[in-house]
Amino acid sequence: MSGPTEERGAVELLLLIAPSANRVYADAAPSLMAAEIRCLADAFIDSAVEAEPVMIADVEYVRVRADGLTDVARRALSNASSVHALYEQEGEDLLRPVRAERLDRYPSDLLTIQKYPGKTNEQLTRLLLNVTAAATTRPERLLDGTLAVLDPMCGRGTTLNLALTYGLDVTGVDVDKHDLEAYETFLKTWMRQHRLKHTVSTGSIRTGGEHRGRRMDVEVAPTKEDFKAGRSQHLTYLGTDTTRLDGLVRGASVDVVVTDTPYGVQHGSHGDRIARNPLELLESALPGWVRVLRTGGAVGMSYNRHVAAPEQLADLLERHGLTVVGDPADDRFRHRVDASIDRDVVVARKG
Ligand SMILES: C[S@@+](CC[C@H](N)C(=O)[O-])C[C@H]1O[C@@H](n2cnc3c(N)ncnc32)[C@H](O)[C@@H]1O
Known part of the structure; x- marks a missing residue:
């Protein structure tokens, strides 16, 4: 973590909301980010914090008031999901950038x-990554590059790309082999175009003589010097069924x-093609996910409320030995995506 950690007096920050091409998300972003900041505040700020959406001269911000902010806390807030720019309020009318x-370690592209049907919105x-990391017993790992991330249903890799962006090691799993193929083609081309020092190896996944899919292992760093000095990142994509991770992902490693x-709806040719009730899928997958989580680690999921009620999901997570963080039915992360998707987020900790 860079710079000295220093407390200051009362601070009022205004976080300008990033523009989003996605109209639905743009409408929900201010209140979603205010709720996210309250989670980040629980993890990174000792003093009392208020966070609320405000409109100033017809422009939307989230206002954060805190009794004091350390450098680490400022860093955490700077990386909230929809931050476009930060200002400190001086007096009544002045905003200081x-x-x-x-x-972010790599270009934002x-x-x-x-772009593909079923892609999870980047913000x-x-x-999701921020509030889940904030719920762990070691939230600082999000900021110092040591948080180990698993997206066990990663599709074409939005979480994988975000983890790389944050400088983290990451593993993704998806059973749809077209998703691994598409992601492999994308990532190889992107790393080449950006002239990043990298290695890629691919192979088949076999356990006990059974073929279980394909895998891709990537090592990449922003510069040749970083790569040589071992400051590279590792990405693994396992093209296999997430309900059978034993032998593939080490216990207590994430x-x-x-x-x-899965939203239980059809997204064109990609996304939720695997016809299965999402709750049944989670029921079979959770034992493996909990096994690979470290004690003090957390699970964060977005889900469709048309498929599961928050209480049902909370009950499922608790039955698998996790402790749900906050009130899952409080609507703070709930937002309507379209007629068939009423999206929400649930977070639960191990131990
Ligand atoms: C909502 S999509 C995730 C999209 C992804 N975040 C992205 O931006 O590309 C849900 C994913 O769950 C995957 N999935 C469904 N059942 C699975 C299973 N049994 N094992 C692994 N992946 C599964 C689907 O193939 C789909 O890619």
């Missing part, structure tokens, strides 16, 4: 350039499991 300390993915679960 403050440098946002982004974690890593997250934005892929929602950031929110800090956060974050995933956008």
Whole structure:
């Protein structure tokens, strides 16, 4: 973590909301980010914090008032999901720009350039990773590059790309082999175009003589010097069924499991093609996900309320030995995506 950690007096920050091409998400972003900041505050700020959406001269911000902010807390807030710019309020009418300390290690097109039906919104993915990391007993790992991430239903890799962006090691799993193929083609092309030092190896997944799919292992760093010095990141994509991770992902090796679960609706040619009740799928997958989580780690999932009620999901997570963080039915992360998707987020901790 950079710079000295220093407390200051009362601070009022205004977080300008990033523009979003997605109308639905743009409408929900201010209140979603205010709720996200309250979670980040629980993890990174000792003093009392208020966070609320405000409109100033017809422009939307989230206002954060705190009794004091450490450098680490400022860093965490700078990386909230929809931050476009930061300002400190001086007196009644003046906003002073403050440098946002982004974690982002790679050009932003890593997250934005892929477009496909069923892609999880990038800002929602950031929110999910941030609030899940904040719920762990070691939230600082999000900021110092040591948080180990698993997206056990990663599709074409929005979480994987975000983890790379944050400088983290990440594993993704998806049973749809077309998703692995598409992601492999995308990532190889993207790394080449950006002249990043990298290695890629692919092979088949076999356990006990049984063929279980394909895998891809990637090592990448922003510069040759970083790569040589071992400051590279590792990404693994397992093209296999997430309900059978034994022998493929080590126990207690992951800090956060974050995933956008199937919505139980059809997304064109990709996304939720695997016809299965999402709750049944989670029931079979959770034992494996909990096994690979470290004690003190957390699971964060977005899900469709038309498929499961928050209480049902909370009950499922608790039955698998996790402790749900906050009130799952409080609507703070709930937002309507379209007529068939009423999206919400649930977070639960191990131990
Ligand atoms: C909502 S999509 C995730 C989209 C992803 N976040 C993205 O942005 O590309 C849910 C994913 O769950 C995957 N899935 C469904 N059942 C699965 C299973 N049994 N094992 C692994 N993946 C599964 C689907 O193939 C789909 O890609």
